[in-house]
Amino acid sequence: MARKIIIDTDPGQDDAVAILLALASPDEIDLLGITAVAGNVPLALTQKNARIVCELARRRDVRVFAGCDAPLARPLVTAEHVHGKTGLDGPQLPDPTMPLADGHAVDFLIETLRREPSGSVTLVPIGPLTNIAAAFRAAPDIIPRVGQVVLMGGAYFEVGNITPAAEFNIYVDPEAADIVFRSGVDLVVMPLDVTHKALTSRSRVAAFRGMGTEVGRMVAEWTDFFERFDKEKYGAEGAPLHDPCTIAWLIRPELFTGRHINVEIELEGRHTTGMTVADWWRVSGRGANALFMGGVDDAGFYALLTERLARL
Ligand code: BDR
Ligand code: CA
Secondary structure: OOEEEEEEEOOOHHHHHHHHHHHOOOOOEEEEEEEEOOOOOOHHHHHHHHHHHHHHOOOOOOOEEEOOOOOOOOOOOOOHHHHOOOOOOOOOOOOOOOOOOOOEHHHHHHHHHHHOOOOOEEEEEOOOOHHHHHHHHHOHHHHHHEEEEEEEOOOOOOOOOOOOOOOHHHHHOHHHHHHHHOOOOOEEEEOHHHHOOOEOOHHHHHHHHOOOOHHHHHHHHHHHHHHHHHHHHHOOOOOEOOOHHHHHHHHOHHHEEEEEEOEEEOOOOOOOOOOEEEOOOOOOOOOOOEEEEEEEOHHHHHHHHHHHHOOO
C-alpha cells in the first residue's frame, strides 16, 4: 500500500525534483498535501513555486498550503545565491493558475495527523523545520501519531554549506530543528554526508534532457542552473540533488546506509549555531534519536530518478 506523506518544502530546484519524484511514484507514495515554508526564498515564492511544480506534473489536484513566513525565533536567511531570485531559476516558468489551498499549513498538519490513523502519516521536511515544529508546539498530541519524519538537513563529516559548521535547513531555524530532534518521533535524516555523494554528471543530466518531455527538460535546466554554483564552490564534477534523497529512501531504502545515533542541534555556538552534533562514533552515551544516513548508491539513485521522472 502506498505510504501517506506530507512534503514540507521551500522550492528550490532540488525540492522541485523531490516533489516530482513523489508524484511519479503513486504505487509507493500517496501525497496528502504540500506545506510550503520560508527558506531558500521567502514564503510568497515558495508557495508559488510548489504550485508551479504541481502544474508541471499536471497535478492541479494536489493541495498546497502556505505556512510560516519566518523562523520561530530568528530573522529569515535565504539562499538566492544558490537557487536564484525566484528559487526556481533556470527555465522560463509560467505563473501557476491553481489556487493555494484554504487555511494555514500548520493547521493542515495538525488536522491531518489527528484525522488519519495514528502512525499512518510520514512527514517529509525538505526545508527549514519551522512548520513542523510550530505544529508540534501547538498540538503536542500529534507527535505520537506521526509515523516517521524523513528529512533533509544537517551534516557531520561534510560539516556546513551555509556556515563552516551548519547545513542550510537546520541553520535557518535551529530552534525548530531542536524541537523536532528532541520530540521522540521516529526520525530519518539525510545530511550533506549523503547528498554530496549524489552528484549530477553530464550523462545524468543528459538522461533527464533525453526523456524528451517537459519534465525532463525542466529538470535538466534546473540542474544546469544550480550546478554552476556547486561546481565553483566544491570543484566537483556535478552538484548534489539533496532533497530527492528523502523520497528515494521511502521508495528504495536499500540504496542508503546509516546509523542509529544521537544527534543534537547546536543553538548557542559562537561559530557553530545550527550544527548537527552527530554522535557517529557513539561516544556521548546519549540515546539514539535518529537514523543518520551516511552512504548512498548514487548510480542506483539516479537510475531510480530517471526511470520515475520519465513517467511524468
Ligand atoms: C538544503 O538547502 C536548500 O538550499 C536545498 O533545497 C536543500 O533542502 C541543502 O542544504
Ligand atoms: Ca529544500
